[in-house]
Amino acid sequence: MVVLANPSVVDQIPLLPSPGHRDTFAAVPVVDLSRPGAARAIVDACERFGFFKVINHGVATATMDRAESETVKFFAQAQAVKDRAGPAYPPFGYGSKRIGLNGDMGWLEFLLLAYVAAVRGVAVRVLEKMAEGLGIAPVDALSAMVTEQGSDQVFRVNHYPPCPALQGLGCSATGFGEHTDPQLISVLRSNGTSGLQIALRDGAQWVSVPSDRDAFFVNVGDSLQVLTNGRFKSVKHRVVTSSLKSRVSFIYFAGPSLAQRIVPLPELLGDGEEILYKEFTWGEYKKAAYKTRLGDNRLAQFEK
Numbered sequence: 471m472v473v474l475a476n477p478s479v480v481d482q483i484p485l486l487p488s489p490g491h492r493d494t495f496a497a498v499p500v501v502d503l504s505r506p507g508a509a510r511a512i513v514d515a516c517e518r519f520g521f522f523k524v525i526n527h528g529v530a531t532a533t534m535d536r537a538e539s540e541t542v543k544f545f546a547q548a549q550a551v552k553d554r555a556g557p558a559y560p561p562f563g564y565g566s567k568r569i570g571l572n573g574d575m576g577w578l579e580f581l582l583l584a585y586v587a588a589v590r591g592v593a594v595r596v597l598e599k600m601a602e603g604l605g606i607a608p609v610d611a612l613s614a615m616v617t618e619q620g621s622d623q624v625f626r627v628n629h630y631p632p633c634p635a636l637q638g639l640g641c642s643a644t645g646f647g648e649h650t651d652p653q654l655i656s657v658l659r660s661n662g663t664s665g666l667q668i669a670l671r672d673g674a675q676w677v678s679v680p681s682d683r684d685a686f687f688v689n690v691g692d693s694l695q696v697l698t699n700g701r702f703k704s705v706k707h708r709v710v711t712s713s714l715k716s717r718v719s720f721i722y723f724a725g726p727s728l729a730q731r732i733v734p735l736p737e738l739l740g741d742g743e744e745i746l747y748k749e750f751t752w753g754e755y756k757k758a759a760y761k762t763r764l765g766d767n768r769l770a771q772f773e774k
Protein backbone atom coordinates (compact mmCIF):
# COMPACT_ATOMS: atom_id res chain seq x y z
CA MET A 471 0.00 0.00 0.00
CA VAL A 472 1.19 3.50 -0.81
CA VAL A 473 1.17 5.93 2.12
CA LEU A 474 1.31 9.59 1.16
CA ALA A 475 2.65 12.39 3.34
CA ASN A 476 0.08 14.79 1.91
CA PRO A 477 -2.77 12.72 0.46
CA SER A 478 -4.96 15.73 -0.39
CA VAL A 479 -2.64 16.71 -3.26
CA VAL A 480 -3.54 13.77 -5.45
CA ASP A 481 -6.96 13.17 -3.99
CA GLN A 482 -9.32 11.88 -6.69
CA ILE A 483 -6.51 11.27 -9.21
CA PRO A 484 -6.14 7.59 -10.12
CA LEU A 485 -2.59 6.18 -9.80
CA LEU A 486 -0.59 4.11 -12.29
CA PRO A 487 2.58 2.04 -11.95
CA SER A 488 5.63 4.22 -12.61
CA PRO A 489 7.13 3.31 -15.98
CA GLY A 490 10.41 1.37 -15.87
CA HIS A 491 13.15 0.98 -18.50
CA ARG A 492 11.77 -2.35 -19.55
CA ASP A 493 8.48 -0.74 -20.62
CA THR A 494 10.12 1.46 -23.25
CA PHE A 495 8.73 1.02 -26.73
CA ALA A 496 12.00 1.12 -28.66
CA ALA A 497 10.37 0.02 -31.91
CA VAL A 498 8.12 3.04 -32.52
CA PRO A 499 7.63 3.09 -36.32
CA VAL A 500 9.35 6.15 -37.82
CA VAL A 501 8.00 7.72 -41.02
CA ASP A 502 10.27 10.11 -42.90
CA LEU A 503 7.76 12.35 -44.68
CA SER A 504 10.39 13.51 -47.17
CA ARG A 505 11.06 9.99 -48.52
CA PRO A 506 9.26 8.07 -51.24
CA GLY A 507 8.48 5.11 -48.97
CA ALA A 508 6.37 7.26 -46.59
CA ALA A 509 2.93 6.20 -47.89
CA ARG A 510 3.62 2.49 -47.47
CA ALA A 511 5.25 3.00 -44.09
CA ILE A 512 2.21 4.92 -42.78
CA VAL A 513 -0.25 2.22 -43.84
CA ASP A 514 1.95 -0.45 -42.33
CA ALA A 515 2.23 1.40 -38.97
CA CYS A 516 -1.53 2.12 -38.87
CA GLU A 517 -2.29 -1.56 -39.40
CA ARG A 518 0.20 -2.79 -36.84
CA PHE A 519 -0.06 -0.23 -34.03
CA GLY A 520 -2.34 2.65 -35.01
CA PHE A 521 0.66 4.78 -34.06
CA PHE A 522 3.85 6.17 -35.57
CA LYS A 523 6.31 9.03 -35.42
CA VAL A 524 6.89 11.54 -38.21
CA ILE A 525 10.26 13.14 -38.94
CA ASN A 526 11.27 15.67 -41.63
CA HIS A 527 7.78 17.12 -41.32
CA GLY A 528 8.69 20.62 -42.47
CA VAL A 529 7.50 22.49 -39.36
CA ALA A 530 10.21 24.91 -38.24
CA THR A 531 11.72 24.10 -34.85
CA ALA A 532 11.42 27.81 -34.01
CA THR A 533 7.63 27.64 -34.46
CA MET A 534 7.29 24.78 -32.02
CA ASP A 535 9.82 26.23 -29.55
CA ARG A 536 7.89 29.51 -29.50
CA ALA A 537 4.61 27.67 -28.89
CA GLU A 538 6.26 25.76 -26.07
CA SER A 539 7.73 28.81 -24.34
CA GLU A 540 4.44 30.72 -24.60
CA THR A 541 2.68 27.72 -23.10
CA VAL A 542 5.10 27.50 -20.20
CA LYS A 543 4.54 31.21 -19.56
CA PHE A 544 0.78 30.80 -19.65
CA PHE A 545 0.68 27.89 -17.20
CA ALA A 546 3.16 29.62 -14.86
CA GLN A 547 0.61 32.35 -14.16
CA ALA A 548 -1.42 32.55 -10.95
CA GLN A 549 -4.37 30.17 -10.80
CA ALA A 550 -6.86 33.06 -10.72
CA VAL A 551 -5.45 34.44 -13.97
CA LYS A 552 -5.60 31.06 -15.70
CA ASP A 553 -9.14 30.49 -14.48
CA ARG A 554 -10.18 33.62 -16.34
CA ALA A 555 -9.40 31.75 -19.59
CA GLY A 556 -11.87 29.01 -18.64
CA PRO A 557 -13.97 27.03 -18.42
CA ALA A 558 -12.95 24.49 -21.08
CA TYR A 559 -16.45 23.10 -21.48
CA PRO A 560 -18.25 24.04 -23.64
CA PRO A 561 -16.28 23.94 -25.93
CA PHE A 562 -12.93 25.81 -25.69
CA GLY A 563 -10.74 27.40 -22.99
CA TYR A 564 -8.67 26.60 -19.89
CA GLY A 565 -9.40 23.53 -17.77
CA SER A 566 -7.75 21.88 -14.78
CA LYS A 567 -7.92 18.21 -13.66
CA ARG A 568 -11.49 17.62 -14.89
CA ILE A 569 -11.57 15.74 -18.21
CA GLY A 570 -14.81 15.59 -20.18
CA LEU A 571 -18.21 15.89 -18.56
CA ASN A 572 -18.51 12.64 -16.63
CA GLY A 573 -16.12 12.74 -13.69
CA ASP A 574 -12.74 11.74 -15.20
CA MET A 575 -9.82 13.37 -13.41
CA GLY A 576 -6.16 13.71 -14.37
CA TRP A 577 -3.05 15.40 -13.03
CA LEU A 578 -2.97 18.10 -15.72
CA GLU A 579 -4.17 21.48 -16.80
CA PHE A 580 -4.98 22.25 -20.42
CA LEU A 581 -6.24 24.62 -23.06
CA LEU A 582 -8.66 23.57 -25.77
CA LEU A 583 -8.35 25.86 -28.79
CA ALA A 584 -9.83 26.08 -32.27
CA TYR A 585 -6.78 25.07 -34.37
CA VAL A 586 -3.24 25.82 -35.39
CA ALA A 587 -2.29 25.92 -39.05
CA ALA A 588 1.25 24.48 -39.05
CA VAL A 589 0.34 21.26 -37.29
CA ARG A 590 -2.77 20.91 -39.40
CA GLY A 591 -0.41 20.92 -42.41
CA VAL A 592 1.34 17.82 -41.02
CA ALA A 593 -2.02 16.08 -40.54
CA VAL A 594 -3.03 16.89 -44.12
CA ARG A 595 0.23 15.54 -45.55
CA VAL A 596 -0.03 12.38 -43.46
CA LEU A 597 -3.63 11.83 -44.65
CA GLU A 598 -2.58 12.37 -48.29
CA LYS A 599 0.20 9.81 -47.96
CA MET A 600 -2.21 7.48 -46.22
CA ALA A 601 -4.68 7.68 -49.16
CA GLU A 602 -1.79 7.01 -51.54
CA GLY A 603 -0.63 4.04 -49.50
CA LEU A 604 -4.15 2.65 -49.36
CA GLY A 605 -4.50 3.09 -53.13
CA ILE A 606 -7.56 5.33 -52.89
CA ALA A 607 -8.17 8.26 -55.24
CA PRO A 608 -8.20 11.23 -55.33
CA VAL A 609 -5.15 12.05 -53.28
CA ASP A 610 -7.27 14.22 -50.93
CA ALA A 611 -9.92 11.52 -50.33
CA LEU A 612 -9.09 11.56 -46.60
CA SER A 613 -7.46 14.97 -46.12
CA ALA A 614 -10.45 16.84 -47.64
CA MET A 615 -12.48 15.78 -44.62
CA VAL A 616 -10.15 17.92 -42.54
CA THR A 617 -9.58 20.87 -44.91
CA GLU A 618 -13.20 21.42 -45.94
CA GLN A 619 -15.10 24.32 -44.38
CA GLY A 620 -16.80 23.37 -41.17
CA SER A 621 -14.37 20.57 -40.29
CA ASP A 622 -14.28 20.02 -36.54
CA GLN A 623 -10.70 20.56 -35.49
CA VAL A 624 -9.43 20.91 -31.96
CA PHE A 625 -6.02 21.96 -30.79
CA ARG A 626 -5.14 20.96 -27.28
CA VAL A 627 -2.31 22.23 -25.07
CA ASN A 628 -1.68 20.04 -22.04
CA HIS A 629 0.51 20.82 -19.05
CA TYR A 630 1.26 17.95 -16.69
CA PRO A 631 2.94 19.49 -13.63
CA PRO A 632 5.35 17.21 -11.76
CA CYS A 633 3.79 15.36 -8.86
CA PRO A 634 6.56 15.28 -6.19
CA ALA A 635 4.24 13.80 -3.55
CA LEU A 636 4.61 10.42 -5.30
CA GLN A 637 8.39 10.46 -5.76
CA GLY A 638 10.04 7.13 -5.00
CA LEU A 639 6.78 5.35 -4.24
CA GLY A 640 6.69 3.25 -7.42
CA CYS A 641 3.46 4.80 -8.57
CA SER A 642 2.64 7.90 -10.55
CA ALA A 643 -0.36 10.14 -10.97
CA THR A 644 -2.48 9.49 -14.03
CA GLY A 645 -2.04 12.54 -16.25
CA PHE A 646 -4.61 11.53 -18.81
CA GLY A 647 -6.30 8.18 -18.34
CA GLU A 648 -6.43 5.49 -21.02
CA HIS A 649 -8.63 6.27 -23.99
CA THR A 650 -8.87 6.28 -27.76
CA ASP A 651 -9.34 9.50 -29.69
CA PRO A 652 -12.68 9.83 -31.47
CA GLN A 653 -11.37 11.76 -34.53
CA LEU A 654 -9.58 10.59 -37.72
CA ILE A 655 -6.01 11.15 -36.58
CA SER A 656 -4.28 13.09 -33.81
CA VAL A 657 -0.88 14.73 -34.24
CA LEU A 658 1.12 15.25 -31.06
CA ARG A 659 4.30 17.08 -30.20
CA SER A 660 5.70 17.25 -26.69
CA ASN A 661 8.62 18.74 -24.82
CA GLY A 662 11.45 16.45 -23.74
CA THR A 663 9.49 14.84 -20.89
CA SER A 664 8.19 11.36 -21.59
CA GLY A 665 4.92 10.03 -20.19
CA LEU A 666 2.94 8.98 -23.25
CA GLN A 667 2.17 5.27 -23.25
CA ILE A 668 0.39 3.20 -25.84
CA ALA A 669 -1.35 -0.13 -25.44
CA LEU A 670 -0.07 -3.13 -27.37
CA ARG A 671 -1.90 -6.41 -27.85
CA ASP A 672 -5.35 -4.93 -27.19
CA GLY A 673 -4.32 -3.42 -23.88
CA ALA A 674 -2.48 -6.45 -22.49
CA GLN A 675 0.74 -4.41 -22.36
CA TRP A 676 1.47 -0.73 -21.88
CA VAL A 677 4.68 0.66 -23.38
CA SER A 678 6.31 4.06 -22.91
CA VAL A 679 7.01 6.14 -25.98
CA PRO A 680 10.42 7.85 -25.73
CA SER A 681 9.90 11.60 -26.14
CA ASP A 682 11.27 13.33 -29.22
CA ARG A 683 10.72 17.06 -29.34
CA ASP A 684 11.74 17.21 -33.01
CA ALA A 685 9.10 14.78 -34.20
CA PHE A 686 5.35 14.53 -34.35
CA PHE A 687 3.57 11.43 -33.14
CA VAL A 688 0.46 10.38 -35.00
CA ASN A 689 -2.27 8.12 -33.75
CA VAL A 690 -5.24 6.60 -35.49
CA GLY A 691 -8.62 7.62 -34.04
CA ASP A 692 -11.95 5.79 -33.92
CA SER A 693 -13.31 7.48 -37.07
CA LEU A 694 -10.37 6.30 -39.18
CA GLN A 695 -10.77 2.80 -37.77
CA VAL A 696 -14.35 2.85 -39.13
CA LEU A 697 -13.40 4.39 -42.51
CA THR A 698 -10.95 1.52 -42.99
CA ASN A 699 -13.49 -1.03 -41.67
CA GLY A 700 -11.16 -1.99 -38.84
CA ARG A 701 -8.01 -2.32 -40.94
CA PHE A 702 -6.39 0.58 -39.06
CA LYS A 703 -6.54 0.39 -35.28
CA SER A 704 -7.58 3.27 -33.07
CA VAL A 705 -4.79 3.00 -30.50
CA LYS A 706 -5.46 3.15 -26.78
CA HIS A 707 -3.09 5.56 -25.06
CA ARG A 708 -2.59 7.39 -21.76
CA VAL A 709 -0.19 9.78 -20.03
CA VAL A 710 1.68 9.01 -16.81
CA THR A 711 2.90 12.03 -14.84
CA SER A 712 6.53 12.34 -13.82
CA SER A 713 7.29 13.13 -10.19
CA LEU A 714 10.08 15.53 -11.17
CA LYS A 715 9.62 17.05 -14.62
CA SER A 716 6.69 18.87 -16.15
CA ARG A 717 5.40 17.71 -19.50
CA VAL A 718 3.93 19.98 -22.12
CA SER A 719 2.18 18.58 -25.17
CA PHE A 720 0.37 20.01 -28.17
CA ILE A 721 -2.14 17.86 -29.96
CA TYR A 722 -4.04 18.57 -33.12
CA PHE A 723 -7.19 16.46 -33.46
CA ALA A 724 -8.30 16.15 -37.07
CA GLY A 725 -12.07 15.82 -37.04
CA PRO A 726 -14.36 16.09 -40.09
CA SER A 727 -17.45 18.28 -40.36
CA LEU A 728 -20.36 17.35 -38.13
CA ALA A 729 -22.42 16.16 -41.13
CA GLN A 730 -19.66 13.86 -42.48
CA ARG A 731 -20.86 10.25 -42.77
CA ILE A 732 -18.40 7.89 -41.14
CA VAL A 733 -18.66 4.67 -43.15
CA PRO A 734 -16.04 2.30 -44.55
CA LEU A 735 -14.59 3.64 -47.81
CA PRO A 736 -15.98 1.44 -50.62
CA GLU A 737 -12.55 1.19 -52.32
CA LEU A 738 -11.16 -0.48 -49.22
CA LEU A 739 -13.80 -3.19 -48.95
CA GLY A 740 -12.78 -6.55 -50.34
CA ASP A 741 -15.24 -8.73 -52.29
CA GLY A 742 -18.04 -9.74 -49.92
CA GLU A 743 -16.32 -8.08 -46.94
CA GLU A 744 -18.74 -7.46 -44.13
CA ILE A 745 -19.21 -3.89 -42.90
CA LEU A 746 -18.41 -3.95 -39.19
CA TYR A 747 -20.13 -0.72 -38.08
CA LYS A 748 -23.55 0.90 -38.17
CA GLU A 749 -23.65 4.13 -40.12
CA PHE A 750 -23.23 7.40 -38.21
CA THR A 751 -22.17 11.01 -38.76
CA TRP A 752 -19.25 12.63 -36.98
CA GLY A 753 -21.75 14.88 -35.18
CA GLU A 754 -23.60 11.84 -33.82
CA TYR A 755 -20.37 10.17 -32.76
CA LYS A 756 -19.07 13.28 -31.02
CA LYS A 757 -22.31 13.70 -29.11
CA ALA A 758 -22.21 10.05 -28.03
CA ALA A 759 -18.54 10.40 -27.04
CA TYR A 760 -19.28 13.20 -24.59
CA LYS A 761 -21.77 10.93 -22.82
CA THR A 762 -19.08 8.31 -22.17
CA ARG A 763 -16.32 8.00 -19.60
CA LEU A 764 -12.78 8.45 -20.88
CA GLY A 765 -11.79 4.77 -20.84
CA ASP A 766 -15.01 3.43 -22.38
CA ASN A 767 -15.00 1.58 -25.68
CA ARG A 768 -16.94 4.25 -27.57
CA LEU A 769 -17.13 2.36 -30.82
CA ALA A 770 -18.84 -0.65 -29.22
CA GLN A 771 -22.30 0.90 -29.48
CA PHE A 772 -21.80 1.37 -33.22
CA GLU A 773 -20.61 -2.15 -33.94
CA LYS A 774 -22.96 -4.31 -35.97
Ligand code: GA4
Pocket residue numbers: 569570571572574624626649650651652653723759760762763764
Ligand atom coordinates in the same frame (compact mmCIF):
# COMPACT_ATOMS: atom_id res chain seq x y z
C1 GA4 B 1 -10.04 12.56 -26.28
C2 GA4 B 1 -9.37 13.33 -27.43
C3 GA4 B 1 -9.39 14.87 -27.23
O1 GA4 B 1 -8.48 15.25 -26.20
C4 GA4 B 1 -10.82 15.35 -26.84
C5 GA4 B 1 -11.13 14.67 -25.51
C6 GA4 B 1 -12.43 15.07 -24.82
C7 GA4 B 1 -12.17 16.06 -23.68
O2 GA4 B 1 -11.16 15.99 -23.00
O3 GA4 B 1 -13.05 16.90 -23.49
C8 GA4 B 1 -13.09 13.73 -24.32
C9 GA4 B 1 -12.15 12.60 -24.83
C10 GA4 B 1 -11.39 13.25 -25.97
C11 GA4 B 1 -12.87 11.32 -25.28
C12 GA4 B 1 -14.33 11.10 -24.80
C13 GA4 B 1 -14.98 12.33 -24.12
C14 GA4 B 1 -14.51 13.56 -24.86
C15 GA4 B 1 -13.32 13.60 -22.82
C16 GA4 B 1 -14.36 12.53 -22.76
C17 GA4 B 1 -14.64 11.81 -21.69
C18 GA4 B 1 -10.90 16.87 -26.85
C19 GA4 B 1 -11.85 14.67 -27.70
O4 GA4 B 1 -12.32 15.10 -28.76
O5 GA4 B 1 -12.21 13.45 -27.17
